[in-house]
Amino acid sequence: MANEKTPVEKTPVTLLGLGAMGAALGRTWLDAGHPLTVWNRTPGKTDALAAYGAEVADSAAEAVAASRLVIVCLLDDASVGEALADADLTGKDLVNLTTGTPAEARERARWAEERGARFLDGGIMAIPPMIGVPESGGYIFYSGPRALFDEHRATLAVPTGTSYAGEGPGHASLQDVALLSAMTGMTGGILHAFALVRGEEDIAPKEFAPLLSGWLTAMALAVDQTAAQLESGDYTEGVVSNLAMMTAGNATLLRTAEEQGVSTELIAPFTDLMAARLAEGGHDGESVTGIVDMLRHK
Known part of the structure; x- marks a missing residue:
């Protein structure tokens, strides 16, 4: 019929690595058609996606040959090199979602280009349960050639949101890693706070939790203030609690920890830096x- 629409052909995808994250990613691409x-180093992990319609390759090289767009989600950078050692990457678009350092990403980009592939690196800001759930707030950073990202953006956006991080x-x-590092520091503060109140029978963790999350949410405004100060170079801009005041107050934090029988090893490095700056x-x-x-x- 004249008004019938021709189905849009979906981009074939090769996925190497079916850990918890890889399996979640793969399911969303299958769901989207x-x-x-x-391919996975441990064959048994391919069964669930195979039952759902995925083709299973006997080797990473065979899997790479099946699609132009190759997504890699493995344990570490070394495992990427090992998995792709015998693969022909000529004409392939390689997207590496394996967690690694910036230096590893730059070297892997050179490595891929030497083998005839175009390369995007990725950083997943999500956990497996957030994949395929648009309202979860998860997303993946991508960096590399903008044109390559734009070409595959629709496919890459199927599992979760995308954020282009730049050409480098x-x-x-x-x-x-910067965001994960901030989370690590925040988690350390959260654990220290709970340790302080842990020994008090009339302060239940569930009652203290909303106080803690509310305070951290309010203090998150410091992120924007820090960015503004770094941009302007004026570290006194908008200051309410200055370094001298905060450093003096740190003595109370440390004494309270001692009184409560709590180690200061999670907060002392930061208080020491404040004292050194002062x-x-x-x-x-x-x-x-x-x-x-x-x-x-x-």
Whole structure:
């Protein structure tokens, strides 16, 4: 009939690596109608996706040959090199979602280009249950040639949101690790806070939790203030609690931990840096933003 629409052909995808994250990614491409070829070092992990319609390759090289777009989600950078050692990458578009460092991403990009492939690096800001759930807020950083990202954006956006991090192949990994590092520091503070109240019978963790999450949410405004100060170079801009005041207050934090029988090893490195910054002189009225410079100079 004249008004019938021709089905849009879905981009075939090859997926190497079917751990928890890889399996979640693969299921979303199958759900969206993309032909999917999979490979995993442990063959048994391919069964679930095979039952759902994926083609299973006997080797990574065979899987790579099946599709132009090759997604890699393996344990580490070394496993990427091992898996693709015998694969012909000529004319392939290689998207590496394996967690690694910026330097590894840059080197892997050179490695791929030498073998005739175009390369995007990725940093996954999500956990497996967030994949395929648009409202979860998960996304993946991508870095490398903008034209290559744009070409595959629709396919890459199937599992979760996308965020283009720039032309430099290491940018996705760098921003991924920077955000994870911030989470690590925050988690340390959360654990220290719970440790302080843990011994009090009349302060239940579930009652303390909303106080803690509410306070952290309110204090998240410091992120924007820090960015503004770094941009302007004025570390006194908008300061309410200055470095001298905060450093003096740290003594109470440390004494309270001692009184509660709690180790200070999660917070002492930061309080020590604050004291060192203050001791340099001339920084009394600043925020803690200057510690960024101290860290860069170490």
